[in-house]
Amino acid sequence: MNIRTRLTVIFFALFAVLLSIILGAIYYFSADYRKEDFYRRLKNRAINTAMVLTDIKEVNADLLRRMEHNNPASLPGQYILIYNEKNEMAYHSQGLPVVNVDTALLNRVRRENEIAYHGDKFEVLGFMVNNRHHSFAVIAAATDVYGLDALQNLRHVIIITFFISMLIVIVLAWFFAGRVLRPISAIVKQVGNITELNLNRRLDEGNKRDELSKLAQTFNHMLERLQRAFVAQKHFIANASHEIKTPITVMSAEVEVSLLSPRDEAYYIRVLRSVLNGLRGLNGLSSRLLMLAQASSDEPELNFDVIRIDDVLWEMKAELLKAFPEYVVDINFGMNLNADHLALDGDEQLMRVAMLNLMDNGCKYSDANTVHIYLESNTTQRLTITFKNTGKGIGPDYIDRIFEPFYRAKNATLIKGSGIGLSLVHRIIQLHGGNVSVTSVPGHTTEFIVELTVHKEDR
Ligand code: ADP
Numbered sequence: 001m002n003i004r005t006r007l008t009v010i011f012f013a014l015f016a017v018l019l020s021i022i023l024g025a026i027y028y029f030s031a032d033y034r035k036e037d038f039y040r041r042l043k044n045r046a047i048n049t050a051m052v053l054t055d056i057k058e059v060n061a062d063l064l065r066r067m068e069h070n071n072p073a074s075l076p077g078q079y080i081l082i083y084n085e086k087n088e089m090a091y092h093s094q095g096l097p098v099v100n101v102d103t104a105l106l107n108r109v110r111r112e113n114e115i116a117y118h119g120d121k122f123e124v125l126g127f128m129v130n131n132r133h134h135s136f137a138v139i140a141a142a143t144d145v146y147g148l149d150a151l152q153n154l155r156h157v158i159i160i161t162f163f164i165s166m167l168i169v170i171v172l173a174w175f176f177a178g179r180v181l182r183p184i185s186a187i188v189k190q191v192g193n194i195t196e197l198n199l200n201r202r203l204d205e206g207n208k209r210d211e212l213s214k215l216a217q218t219f220n221h222m223l224e225r226l227q228r229a230f231v232a233q234k235h236f237i238a239n240a241s242h243e244i245k246t247p248i249t250v251m252s253a254e255v256e257v258s259l260l261s262p263r264d265e266a267y268y269i270r271v272l273r274s275v276l277n278g279l280r281g282l283n284g285l286s287s288r289l290l291m292l293a294q295a296s297s298d299e300p301e302l303n304f305d306v307i308r309i310d311d312v313l314w315e316m317k318a319e320l321l322k323a324f325p326e327y328v329v330d331i332n333f334g335m336n337l338n339a340d341h342l343a344l345d346g347d348e349q350l351m352r353v354a355m356l357n358l359m360d361n362g363c364k365y366s367d368a369n370t371v372h373i374y375l376e377s378n379t380t381q382r383l384t385i386t387f388k389n390t391g392k393g394i395g396p397d398y399i400d401r402i403f404e405p406f407y408r409a410k411n412a413t414l415i416k417g418s419g420i421g422l423s424l425v426h427r428i429i430q431l432h433g434g435n436v437s438v439t440s441v442p443g444h445t446t447e448f449i450v451e452l453t454v455h456k457e458d459r
Pocket residue numbers: 357361362363365366389391393394402407408409410411412416417418419420421422423446
């Protein structure tokens with residue numbers, strides 16, 4: 001069942017119940033009123049008759065019968081019976097009795113003082129009338145022709161009203177459900193037209209206030225994120241191809257030139273060295289790309305353990321200095337730092353890559369080949385590691401995109417690199433539930449600040 005049909009059915013059912021209750025109540029109270037009113041009138045008529053019979057000496061039963069018969073105020077089919085204390089009939093109306101009166105009925109009237117019931121076609125009322133000397137049981141019956149007619153008419157009106165109202169409700173509910181759902185249908189249609197080729201399309205956000213407009217806005221935000229990711233992916237592939245193609249082109253050109261004519265041994269050695277360099281660069285790039293791909297996968301393979309970040313830093317410093325003896329890595333520990341602050345939950349292999357990259361960059365982009373590392377902690381839970389170096393720094397136009405793969409700032413023009421390192425660092429720190437940020441004052445200092453959660457014994 002689609003939503004439109006479901007809404008219509010719910011609306012219909014609710015209205016049917018509500019209308020039934022209202023119309024039912026109207027009918028019930030009208031029927032009740034008719035009965036009460038009729039019994040009241042019947043009783044008045046019967047009391048009148050009984051009073052005339054018992055109080056006015058000059059009137060006998062025959063005269064009273066005639067008076068009653070000719071009285072225009074008599075009720076349709078009115079028949080009155082009056083019994084004395086000995087259950088002897090003291091009076092009865094003209095014609096055939098319409099109600100069977102026996103001793104049990106009279107006793108009941110005496111016992112209960114007043115009874116009323118609906119006999120066959122007649123409403124019957126029995127009650128006691130007492131005067132100074134006697135007490136009479138009066139049984140009065142009549143048909144409420146007009147009242148029952150009116151009630152039947154009301155019943156017809158109610159049934160017709162009910163069905164017409166329900167018909168109108170179905171039509172209106174169907175129409176309004178359609179109207180309410182129209183924006184959803186529009187959204188469905190618009191979304192259906194969006195493919196990977198036109199991710200720049202956006203949904204109509206309507207009045208920007210109601211829920212559907214909020215849905216469209218949320219969808220548009222999602223499209224924006226998707227588009228960004230898609231563009232980043234495209235750039236990534238283009239950049240990766242470029243990074244791989246450039247050294248390959250350079251190497252093939254060198255080899256082609258050397259093959260043009262016979263060369264001396266020194267020339268070949270120079271070319272081979274250059275090719276080896278290029279191959280090493282390509283090898284480094286491919287392993288970084290592989291690592292980035294692994295770290296960025298939905299379920300990266302992580303070997304989490306308790307690691308000591310100070311050990312990692314010392315080891316990476318030693319490794320870096322082996323490759324670049326001219327580099328200076330200055331590691332400083334904050335005053336209030338103790339061993340507990342240096343233990344982290346993490347993947348040691350990945351953490352080594354992140355720390356090495358930040359250390360290497362600090363020296364590489366520093367005008368003095370020097371990086372200063374500060375470990376601090378203001379709380380028991382977080383450790384901050386700052387990598388600080390002087391140098392050209394990163395301009396404000398570049399700094400927002402510095403963690404994107406292959407993105408390099410202006411200060412890197414003359415420095416070797418591929419632009420993969422920081423994106424790898426960012427992803428690794430993210431996988432450790434930490435945060436990495438950068439501040440740079442061009443021409444002065446650049447700081448990369450890594451925040452990590454320290455290991456908790458009871459965790
Ligand atoms: P790569 O160093 O291979 O270019 P990275 O991803 O490590 O790639 O760095 C991206 C860019 O960020 C660098 O090209 C450089 O412009 C800038 N950068 C990174 N680290 C520093 C730093 N410590 N000081 C100044 N600039 C930096």
